[in-house]
Amino acid sequence: MQDITFPLHWRIALVAPALAIFLAFWLLPMGVLAQVSANGHAFGTYRALLANPRYMGSLGATVALSAAVTLATLVLSVIAGLLLARRTFAGKGTLVALLTFPLAFPGVVVGFMVIMLAGRQGLIGALTEKLTGDKWVFAYSMAGLFCGYLYFSIPRVIVTVMASATKLDPALEEAARSLGASSWQVTRDVVLPGLAPGLIAAGAICFATAMGAFGTAFTLATDIDVLPMTIYTEFTLNANMVTAAGLSIVLGLVTWLVLALARSMTGSTVAATA
Numbered sequence: 001m002q003d004i005t006f007p008l009h010w011r012i013a014l015v016a017p018a019l020a021i022f023l024a025f026w027l028l029p030m031g032v033l034a035q036v037s038a039n040g041h042a043f044g045t046y047r048a049l050l051a052n053p054r055y056m057g058s059l060g061a062t063v064a065l066s067a068a069v070t071l072a073t074l075v076l077s078v079i080a081g082l083l084l085a086r087r088t089f090a091g092k093g094t095l096v097a098l099l100t101f102p103l104a105f106p107g108v109v110v111g112f113m114v115i116m117l118a119g120r121q122g123l124i125g126a127l128t129e130k131l132t133g134d135k136w137v138f139a140y141s142m143a144g145l146f147c148g149y150l151y152f153s154i155p156r157v158i159v160t161v162m163a164s165a166t167k168l169d170p171a172l173e174e175a176a177r178s179l180g181a182s183s184w185q186v187t188r189d190v191v192l193p194g195l196a197p198g199l200i201a202a203g204a205i206c207f208a209t210a211m212g213a214f215g216t217a218f219t220l221a222t223d224i225d226v227l228p229m230t231i232y233t234e235f236t237l238n239a240n241m242v243t244a245a246g247l248s249i250v251l252g253l254v255t256w257l258v259l260a261l262a263r264s265m266t267g268s269t270v271a272a273t274a
Contacts, residue, residue, distance in 0.1 A: 030252070037245035045246050055230065055247060061142070062227040063254065066210035069146060070203050073153040077202075078195065080154075081161025096162075100155040107152070107215020114148045114220060115139045140220050148216040153209065157202040164198035165191075197266040204262030208255045227251050 037045055049055050084096055102110070118124045118139040125135040138144050168191065176186045192199075214228040221229050227247060235244035 030249075033245045033248050036241055037249055039242045045242060046250075049243065049246050049250065054225075055243075058225050058227050058230040059250065059254070061225060062211060062251075065142060065146060065149070065226065066207045069149040069153055069210045070207045072146075072150055073157050073206050074199055074203050076150075077154055077157035077161050078192075078199070081158045082165055082191070084158070085162040085165035099158055102152045103155045105152065107148075107213055107217075108219050110148045110152050111216040111219025113151070114144050114216070118144055118147065140224070142224060144220050145217055145224055145226070148220065149210045149213060152216075153206045156209075157199075157206055160198045160202040161195065164195045168194045200262050200266045204259050207258050211251060211255045211258075 039045055080099065084092065084099075105113075116122055118137065120135075120137050120139075122137070122139060125137050128134060128136040172190050172194075173186050176190050181189065212228060214232070217224055217226050217229050218232070228251070231244050231247045231251070234240040234247065
């Protein structure tokens with residue numbers, strides 16, 4: 001197939017819109033954040049942040065929560081995605097629509113739904129009080145935030161799993177079965193390696209989304225100390241612009257490192273998934 005070569009002025013014209021958006025919505029804001037966080041002594045600012053146990057504890061909790069959400073999302077999405085991709089049954093279209101519906105909800109709505117489920121007047125609390133006499137309330141904790149993040153993460157990964165599963169070669173699975181492999185061995189040795197690039201890419205996006213999610217945390221933030229909430233507190237309540245900017249840079253760097261690692265493992269798949 002013959003390659004199409006555009007003249008230089010056409011190349012510039014085609015790249016210009018994307019470049020303008022990149023400059024306006026990423027490069028300039030990041031430059032301002034870096035300038036504000038430096039405050040004349042950049043190394044001193046970041047040394048103070050890294051030495052502060054509260055900030056590092058918040059970062060660690062955010063990374064741990066995002067990793068847990070990513071792992072749980074991948075497990076649930078692989079099971080559900082493979083079933084939806086390989087089986088035809090009545091109501092399948094409706095089920096897929098319901099599973100992907102949370103993509104339409106903003107974080108605040110997801111947080112409110114968690115409160116309705118596991119808050120002080122929530123369904124789980126009412127049921128457990130009748131059954132055990134104790135009301136289970138966990139909406140305003142890391143467990144509640146985990147449920148909220150899991151809820152809006154699963155649809156993104158299920159879509160990727162379903163798309164990746166349709167590209168697997170059935171002949172490889174049949175060959176493995178003909179050699180005596182069990183269903184579990186076929187899944188472990190054939191299906192999961194085939195899905196691996198898509199899973200790594202989707203997992204990286206899931207992790208990045210959980211790291212920076214704010215709306216759900218803000219709605220549930222009674223006893224939750226994650227980095228987006230810490231940044232918000234420093235910016236609004238303490239008017240500490242330098243610390244807020246520095247923590248934003250740290251959050252961005254950690255997220256970027258995870259995305260870069262995933263990209264190095266899967267080529268351009270992460271970018272395509274994003």
